[in-house]
Amino acid sequence: xxxxxxxxxxxxxxxxxxxxxxxxxxxxxALRGVSLDICRNEYIAIMGASGSGKSTLMNxxxxxxxxxxxxxxxxxxxxxxxxxxxxxxxxxxxxGFVFQTFNLIARASIFHNVELPMIYGGIPRGERRRYxxxxxxxxxxxxxxxHKPNELSGGQRQRVAIARALVFNPSIILADEPxxxxxxxxxxxxxxxLDELHAAGQTIILVTHxxxxxxxxxxxxxxxxxxxxxxxxxxxxxACIAPSExxxxxxxxxx
Amino acid sequence: xxxxxxxxxxxxxxxxxxxxxxxxxxxxxxxxxxIIAVMTAISVMQVTMEQEMSVLGAQVFQLQKWxxxxxxxxxxRRAAMTWPPFTLEHANAxxxxxxxxDLVGAEIWDFGYAVEYAGESTNENISICGGTPEYPxxxxxxxxxxxxxxxxxxxxxxxxxxxxxxxxxRLFPFVDPIGKTIRMDGYKYQVIGVFDEKKSAFGGxxxxxxxxxxxxxxxxxxxxDPRGFSRSVNITVRAKRxxxxxxxxxxxxxxxxRMRGVKPNEPDNFDVYSSESMIQEFNAMTQxxxxxxxxxxxxxxxxxxxxxxxxMLVSVTERTKEIGIRKSLGAKPRxxxxxxxxxxxxxxxxxxxxxxxxxxxxxxxxxxxxxxxxNVPLEWAAIGILFCSAVGIGFGMLPAIRASxxxxxxxxxxx
Ligand SMILES: Nc1ncnc2c1ncn2[C@@H]1O[C@H](COP(=O)(O)OP(=O)(O)O)[C@@H](O)[C@H]1O
Ligand SMILES: [Mg+2]
Numbered sequence: 001x002x003x004x005x006x007x008x009x010x011x012x013x014x015x016x017x018x019x020x021x022x023x024x025x026x027x028x029x030a031l032r033g034v035s036l037d038i039c040r041n042e043y044i045a046i047m048g049a050s051g052s053g054k055s056t057l058m059n060x061x062x063x064x065x066x067x068x069x070x071x072x073x074x075x076x077x078x079x080x081x082x083x084x085x086x087x088x089x090x091x092x093x094x095x096g097f098v099f100q101t102f103n104l105i106a107r108a109s110i111f112h113n114v115e116l117p118m119i120y121g122g123i124p125r126g127e128r129r130r131y132x133x134x135x136x137x138x139x140x141x142x143x144x145x146x147h148k149p150n151e152l153s154g155g156q157r158q159r160v161a162i163a164r165a166l167v168f169n170p171s172i173i174l175a176d177e178p179x180x181x182x183x184x185x186x187x188x189x190x191x192x193x194l195d196e197l198h199a200a201g202q203t204i205i206l207v208t209h210x211x212x213x214x215x216x217x218x219x220x221x222x223x224x225x226x227x228x229x230x231x232x233x234x235x236x237x238x239a240c241i242a243p244s245e246x247x248x249x250x251x252x253x254x255x
Numbered sequence: 256x257x258x259x260x261x262x263x264x265x266x267x268x269x270x271x272x273x274x275x276x277x278x279x280x281x282x283x284x285x286x287x288x289x290i291i292a293v294m295t296a297i298s299v300m301q302v303t304m305e306q307e308m309s310v311l312g313a314q315v316f317q318l319q320k321w322x323x324x325x326x327x328x329x330x331x332r333r334a335a336m337t338w339p340p341f342t343l344e345h346a347n348a349x350x351x352x353x354x355x356x357d358l359v360g361a362e363i364w365d366f367g368y369a370v371e372y373a374g375e376s377t378n379e380n381i382s383i384c385g386g387t388p389e390y391p392x393x394x395x396x397x398x399x400x401x402x403x404x405x406x407x408x409x410x411x412x413x414x415x416x417x418x419x420x421x422x423x424x425r426l427f428p429f430v431d432p433i434g435k436t437i438r439m440d441g442y443k444y445q446v447i448g449v450f451d452e453k454k455s456a457f458g459g460x461x462x463x464x465x466x467x468x469x470x471x472x473x474x475x476x477x478x479x480d481p482r483g484f485s486r487s488v489n490i491t492v493r494a495k496r497x498x499x500x501x502x503x504x505x506x507x508x509x510x511x512x513r514m515r516g517v518k519p520n521e522p523d524n525f526d527v528y529s530s531e532s533m534i535q536e537f538n539a540m541t542q543x544x545x546x547x548x549x550x551x552x553x554x555x556x557x558x559x560x561x562x563x564x565x566x567m568l569v570s571v572t573e574r575t576k577e578i579g580i581r582k583s584l585g586a587k588p589r590x591x592x593x594x595x596x597x598x599x600x601x602x603x604x605x606x607x608x609x610x611x612x613x614x615x616x617x618x619x620x621x622x623x624x625x626x627x628x629x630n631v632p633l634e635w636a637a638i639g640i641l642f643c644s645a646v647g648i649g650f651g652m653l654p655a656i657r658a659s660x661x662x663x664x665x666x667x668x669x670x
Binding site: 064088108116 | 576581663667
């Protein structure tokens with residue numbers, strides 16, 4: 001059998017994305033003509049000043065929000081054509097969100113928080129327990145499984161959020177300023193976990209305004225006033241080979 | 256998402272916000288408790304009423320001149336005044352001619368006498384019943400001490416008496432009453448028996464009457480009453496078996512109509528009633544009260560439902576962020592909908608169960624002070640639960656729909 005060169009298929013592709021908020025008197029252009037291709041196992045940092053559109057971009061990639069114009073393909077599928085239920089399934093299976101403010105459910109235990117995506121995914125109880133325990137162990141919190149979020153430190157809460165994001169083995173983990181509410185040492189620990197996940201094959205997109213954090217990534221995209229100002233590869237190992245139609249079909253089997 | 260998971264989530268939310276849950280419950284508890292209390296109270300009265308009205312056994316019916324249910328128009332009363340009285344001849348004829356009956360008794364009542372013995376006297380509230388040996392079985396009130404009336408007592412119009420339990424207690428606290436001579440309305444009677452105790456919730460005087468032979472009564476008091484009317488006896492008839500009671504009534508009516516010269520196209524000039532017919536009349540009476548209680552209860556529940564809707568709407572607003580988080584994790588609109596709907600339904604049903612318990616308790620309060628038997632109408636518990644679920648679904652729907660339609664990002668950004 002011939003040796004086939006390793007092909008990194010595109011995980012998602014944004015084409016001339018606009019996002020405009022209509023504020024009545026004026027229109028806020030949060031994103032203008034953003035085009036991006038992101039491949040499997042890339043580790044991307046999105047940077048830019050406050051208000052430059054980073055979160056808006058993340059929300060669109062995460063199917064929490066829809067663009068005003070432009071096309072978005074996720075695993076080869078046109079997101080604009082999807083129903084609310086299909087979008088829910090995408091958020092459930094393909095996307096793992098990590099937010100700056102953790103966004104845990106306060107009155108539920110760590111275990112229940114991590115288990116929640118699988119409940120919505122219809123996974124049976126026994127498997128849920130196994131996967132949730134695995135994910136919680138992976139972020140080093142197996143001794144806190146029955147605790148409530150308010151019994152944990154900020155760093156620990158963010159670990160729970162990461163466990164919850166990775167528990168369903170998503171296509172992409174989206175982390176919007178995951179270290180923004182943490183001191184630099186704790187932030188470093190969180191980045192360590194993300195690095196491990198990336199090393200294990202996870203695609204990660206992370207928003208930050210700290211150069212130090214961005215250095216963990218292998219590609220840095222800078223936004224300014226809703227436009228891509230620069231898109232630099234720090235090292236080329238994760239670079240994409242732009243997929244042709246036929247190659248894409250081969251890759252499509254993973255979706 | 257499985258129902259069990261949704262249920263667990265809803266319980267978590269309810270327990271996670273106890274004050275809100277308790278406030279929500281108060282309205283439902285009040286609504287359900289009020290309706291269940293009224294229904295229970297009626298049911299308590301009804302069960303007791305049915306028992307007391309079953310003084311005539313299930314196989315027994317009674318013929319009398321004056322309608323048991325009273326008159327609905329003055330014309331009816333005037334017509335009844337012209338009806339001939341019942342006499343012992345009628346009783347004898349029924350006994351001889353109707354195949355389907357076995358016991359035919361005759362009785363005649365008068366009220367307001369005192370009974371005396373050895374210088375002691377009861378109040379002037381004792382009833383006299385002139386009756387026959389069929390009296391105890393036909394009225395299901397049996398002689399506990401001594402003996403029943405005998406055919407000889409009737410035939411010879413003996414001055415003998417069976418006294419009610421309370422009279423026995425009052426006049427013979429320490430001595431055996433059997434064989435003693437009592438005095439009533441100037442006549443002397445020898446006590447031959449004492450009736451069993453038979454309490455009555457409706458203040459009936461089943462322990463305060465004296466049974467003497469009907470012939471003795473008529474001999475002492477004559478065939479004409481003080482107002483100038485012929486005395487009329489009531490005839491109690493027992494069918495041989497319970498399933499024969501309708502045939503027995505029909506045959507008896509034919510015999511009596513013939514004796515009283517009623518033409519085929521004329522209505523009866525007498526009244527036939529059984530326990531069943533009395534219970535039917537009582538039920539017809541309570542229908543109105545029940546309907547009113549039902550309407551009031553429904554109004555209370557609707558008010559409670561509006562309260563629930565308000566609190567659920569507030570809760571949806573309070574938990575907007577949580578809804579956003581759930582949506583970001585892949586909750587579908589219908590998952591959110593069912594979570595909030597289940598929460599409303601569970602809350603309503605917790606309130607319902609408490610309300611039902613409180614209602615049963617309140618409805619039975621009067622049984623603590625009276626002779627009414629306590630009663631728990633389970634069918635009302637079921638109806639209560641059904642209504643609570645309906646209220647939960649009905650008034651939980653709008654907040655749940657609102658929650659399910661929230662935009663994920665708007666919900667997440669909510670602080
Ligand atoms: N829901 C919204 N409604 C109106 N304007 C919004 C909304 N979300 C974001 N914006 C605006 O869009 C721009 C980009 O916001 P955002 O993506 O949050 O920036 P960043 O995350 O880079 O700080 C900002 O000017 C912000 O005010
Ligand atoms: Mg932001």
